[in-house]
Amino acid sequence: MADNTQTEKEFILANPEREISLLGAQDQFVSLLEEGLNVTVNPFGTTIKVAGEPFQVEKTITILQKMDKLVEEGIQLNSADVVSAMKMADRGTLDYFLDLYTETLIKDAKGRPVRVKNYGQRQYIDAIKHNDVTFGVGPAGTGKTYLAVVMAIAALKRGDVEKIILTRPAVEAGESLGFLPGDLKDKVDPYLRPIYDALYAILGAEHTNRLMERGVIEIAPLAYMRGRTLDGAFVILDEAQNTTNAQMKMFLTRLGFGSKMIVNGDVTQIDLPRNAKSGLIQATKILKGVNHIEFVEFSADDVVRHPVVAAIINAYEKLENN
Template structure:
C-alpha cells in the first residue's frame, strides 16, 4: 500500500535552477503531470509531494538531470520525458549513458546524442549488425539517427558512400506520369531524408557530396540489378515495399556494406491486396544472424509528450474498432 510523503530537493546554484525548472517552470509542470506528484519551487528548494514511490522516482530524476547540467548538457523537455519513461521502465540507472557518447557533431559543432533508451538500442544494433530494422511510429528518430550513423561511418572511412532510398508508392512507383525530371519527381517523397541530411551536414555540404555521388538518394525502383559494396544503405518507409521489392532490396547488400531498414507497420499505404514486405521480413528474418530488429513504441516518440498519448489513443481506438467487427 502506498503512503503519501514529502521530500525536498536542494538546488545548488542559479544555473541548475534555470536548467531544472525551465522557462516559466514548464519542466516542473511536465514532471508533475508525468510522475503524478505535486511540485513546488521555493528559492533553492523543490518540494515534492505524492505517493512514496513516485516521490522517490522524482527525486532520482531531479538528481540525474542535475548531473547532466553539471556536465554542461543543456536539458530540454525531451530529456525530462526520457527520464520519466526510464523511471517507469526501471532503467533510470542507465540515464547518464544516453548522454556519455557523442555519435557525431553536426555542421554547427553541436554534439548529436541519443535521446532515450530505445534510440540507444537502435544505434548499438546498427553498429553491431549488417542489417538493422527500425520499426515503430513516426517521431522516434529512426530516419534522423540512421542518417547520423551513415554520416559517421562515412567520416570514419568505414564506407565510401551513402545510399538512401524509399518506395514512391504514392506515385505508383513507375513515376512515369509525373511531370519533370527524376529529381523533381521523387523529391517530395524524399523530403524527410533531405531534412535529416541538412540537419547533420548542412545544405551546402550535402549538395557537394550529392554532386560527387558520395551521397545518392533515389527511389527504390532504381536499386534493381545493383550490388552495393562499401556503402551505408538506408531504406525508409519500408512498410510500403511489396514482398518482392523487400527481397530485391535486401539482396543488394554487398561486401563492406551496412543496411538500415526503417518503417511503421501501422502506416501501410499499399493497395489492399498487396502484402507489406516489411511485415513479411519480420517473420522470415527474425532468427537470421547479423540481422537485428529494434521495435520502437509510442513511449519512444521524441516529441511533445501529448504526441505519445495521441498515438496510444488512436491505437486503442483502432483495436476496439477491429474487436467490434
C-alpha cells in the same frame, strides 16, 4: 479504497546557477514533470518543492537528481531528455539514464552532440554497429530515420564507407504522384523530405548539397536500386512498410562487400493498395534468426517527440486492437 496520501519533499540545488539548465527556460521542464508524474513542482530559489502522492514525489526527486548530475557535467538538457527520464522512471530503468549520455554519436551542424535518448535507441545503435543489416520497426517519432542518417554520416567521416545511399518507395499516401509537377525526382523529393531534414540537421544544407553533387550522398526512389550492387556503401531504406515482397527482396539482395543496410518502417502505416502485401511484414517473419541481421522493435514508449504523440499512438493502437 484509493490511497490519497499527499506528501511534500524538497530538492536543494547545490548550485543556484544551474536552475535554468535544470528546469528549462521559463520553467518549461516543470510543466512536463507536473503533467507526466501528476505532481506539483514549485521552485523557490535554491529549493524545489515537490508535492503529490509519495511514490510519484520520490520518482520526481530522483529524476531531478539525475538531471542535475547531467547539468553538472555540462550537458544541455531539452524536453526530450525530461520525457526520456520520466519514461525510464516508469519502467524502473532510471538507473541507466546517465549511461545514455556517455557516448556522443556525432556533432550536428550547430556543433551540438547527438546522443541516444532512450534504451530503445541504444539497442538500435548497438544493432547497427554489430550487424550488416538492421531493421528498425516501430511508430513515427522514435528517431529511426534520424539515427540511421547519423550512423551513416559517422561511418562516412570515419572512412568505413565511401558513399551514403538513402531510398524509400514512392508510394502515394492518399495523394496522387502523377498530378505533382516536374520529373520523377521532383515528384519524389517531397516524399524524401524527412531524409533531407536529417541530413541538413547534421551536415548543414550547403555541405549536404555539395556531397550530393559529388555523388557521395545519393537520394533516390527505391525503383532506382534495381540491378545495382552496392559495395562500400551505407544504405538506408525508409518507409519500408510500403515495399512489396518483391521490392524488399530486390533491395536486400543489393548488399555488397563493406556495406551496411538499415531498413526502417512502421507496420501500422501501410499505404500499399489493399491486395499488396507489405515486404516489411514478410521480412520480419522470414529473416529473424539469420546471422548478421537484427530486428529492433520500437514502441510508443520510445517516441521522443512531444509526450502527446505517444498518447496518440497508444489511442490508435487501442482502437485497432479492439
